[in-house]
Amino acid sequence: MVELTGKNAIVTGAAMGIGKAYATALAEQGVNISICDIDPAILDIPFTLESTGVQTYATVANVASPDEVRNFVDTTISTFGHIDILINNAGQCHVSHPDDDLDKSMRDYEKMVGTNLKGEYLVGRAVIEQMLKQETPADIINIATDHMVTCGTPDELCPRLPQCPWGSSPRPSGGGEVMDIYDASKWGLNGFLFAWAKALKPHNIRVNAICMGATDSHMIRSFYGFAADEETTNPDAKKVIETWMSATDSAQVVIDLLKEGPAGRTARNLNLCVGRRPELEPVLPHKYILEEDLHAGS
Template identity: 30%
Template sequence: MLDFTDRVAIVTGAARGIGKATALRLAEEGADVVVTDVAAERDDVADAVEERGQSALALEVDVSDEAEVEAAVEETIEEFGRIDALVNNAGIFPTADLAALSAEDWQRVIDVNLTGAFYCTQAVCPTMREQGYGRIVNVSSAAGGRVGWAGNLAHYAASKAGMVGFTRSAAIDLGPDGVTINAVVPGMIDTGAAERVSSDEEIEAAVSAIPVGRQGDPEELANVIAFLASEASSYVTGASLVVDGGITKV
């Protein structure tokens, strides 16, 4: 078991899907959790954290807004006195043919998916460095290196590839201060995202190519995130851990 007793974690984009599963997984292991999202369901997730015996703080945060991020971090410190883990999960998943992709739509995806992770990471750095301890986990995507089941994702793929590069470089900056930063690279996780951008036939074809023969569950990715957010991963930093049922290996 992982032990998050007396640890405090911030999870962005935690109202549903991977973020929700991660928030609940961390709570089950003893963490107090700050649940951030622009969606109102964040309050329900915070209630579920408390049902697991842990303290929760639900905050409406647009991670692309630096001021909102800084305010959330300040409120977390006021409430709990520390920040031990940050999971940069918030992201958007629009589709657009490259020829029709507007500069505004491109920038919005980069702002939320990549710049948001930068804002959040930068905001927690002073506290983690002062503590001499911190765990940061960035949620990337197999789309950042290989898009096997849907096109029209140039902006999304660029943002998720950027997360991996950001992780590698930031690990060098943060390592001497006891702070690790890693990325998880999920493939097809059953969050409903694939159904919004692909036909049933496209999804079936993609799933048939996955060695384990199915989409992953959000809880399966949350298990990996929890490990990287824990003390157990103390000698792992700058890594990108692929969690995709083997699809990128075939």
């Protein structure tokens, strides 16, 4: 287990929800935090982290804009001098359907592919350049979704199969017919995961993804049409909300993953499955990338 105190991290989309929980959990570990969001509420987050005593930098920036990403990453480097951790979290999810009209389809494409895929690509590219210059161990964590992994754990290896809500039957994948663009943008992240993990392994830079199921946040509440206080006024909604995971559960998995340090796993989609306790699963054999390929580094 490595100490995280004194490291410097970037978390995108940290004004609310899961990103805010990641930034808070990292600050509580003594990690200096650089955060961005399109929502100006991001500028208030440093005040909420003041009691942790870490250094913070917050700015309004759109991860889909190369200029805003460059400015954000350059200012992080000039403020902190070093980037040890990148959490590519900013994301958008809106209802979309294969028979939507073309104008709505293009707006949805720009919003979801722009943030979820292009955004992670741009921030990743800007940060990797710096991480390679540093020649010190580093971590990149992309935030994906359980829609694009049918639980990466083979049944015969799963230590928690008896508690798995899907039992030994194949777990359904995909978010369904109203999430085509969201799912496509998140599936695309696999391309970055495996290529970056392989290329960066010789430089001690790990690349992993968190693929969580339903987690209580502004995003999922607005997708379901639920208000922030819905569970107090609507008993049916309460039953649904109670099944979701919490952002702090997911943040603890991220902290545990980071604490593995450079000798830890890389190129993994870590599945946090609704109905199963969210915790870092044991290191399992790779399913989608050859171990020898990963070590070859080219």
